[in-house]
Amino acid sequence: MSEKTKTQKAAPKRLFELERRKDYFNLGVLIFTIGSVFGTYYEQIFMYVTLYIHQGIKLWLPRSGLIYGPLSPIYGTGALLVFIMICRWRNKKWYEYFVYGFFIGGVLEYVMAVGQELLFGTRSWDYSDKYLNIGGKTTIPYMFVWGAIVVAFIYLVFPLIFKLYKLIPRKIGDIVFKILAIFLIFDILISGIAVYRQNLRRHGIEPRNFIERYCDTHYPDDLLNGIYENAVPVERNKQ
Numbered sequence: 001m002s003e004k005t006k007t008q009k010a011a012p013k014r015l016f017e018l019e020r021r022k023d024y025f026n027l028g029v030l031i032f033t034i035g036s037v038f039g040t041y042y043e044q045i046f047m048y049v050t051l052y053i054h055q056g057i058k059l060w061l062p063r064s065g066l067i068y069g070p071l072s073p074i075y076g077t078g079a080l081l082v083f084i085m086i087c088r089w090r091n092k093k094w095y096e097y098f099v100y101g102f103f104i105g106g107v108l109e110y111v112m113a114v115g116q117e118l119l120f121g122t123r124s125w126d127y128s129d130k131y132l133n134i135g136g137k138t139t140i141p142y143m144f145v146w147g148a149i150v151v152a153f154i155y156l157v158f159p160l161i162f163k164l165y166k167l168i169p170r171k172i173g174d175i176v177f178k179i180l181a182i183f184l185i186f187d188i189l190i191s192g193i194a195v196y197r198q199n200l201r202r203h204g205i206e207p208r209n210f211i212e213r214y215c216d217t218h219y220p221d222d223l224l225n226g227i228y229e230n231a232v233p234v235e236r237n238k239q
Helices: 003-010 021-055 073-088 094-120 140-167 170-202 210-218 221-227
Strands: none
Touching (some): 021 073, 021 140, 170 221
């Protein structure tokens, strides 16, 4: 057997095949969107059940991460990272994917928490009182959950998403996913700018340009506090 043949056999295989590079972009947009929607409703259902079990309260709390639409970009980003991973490898065992998910989920949750505190001056989750927490931003047990979610996504959810994508007519899909990508970018940008401006208002900083004045007018504190109900200013947590 030649060295070239050995190298080809040793190289990672594709989990699936797509005909065009554009398909990877389209499928990535679809996966990010589905992951974001899933994350929003997963968080809402989890909080609803938790409040009912521990306090007997039936309360549906908002858990969207963006201003427009039930979208949680941290989950969308996680799903997109997993998609990139399975684009690269298919010859991994389930427990190897579990390990990847363990670290991807933990690192992503930690980085997102730090970024939120630095950019927006708020904290949406605090695990300081949880067992085996890491800086209050993630926990070892939750990282095991992330690993399990990644395995379930790869073996159960992704094949369904791929089948759904293949049902979409190519020309229609190309247009729809471009529009969806533009909307997602706009939503992420405007949400980030609006919340960043809210942090500046919290510190008494007057608007310095048109964008900041626009945010003060169209995205006031009452609106943002209703969307990001669980985002607590970091200063409140200081001793």
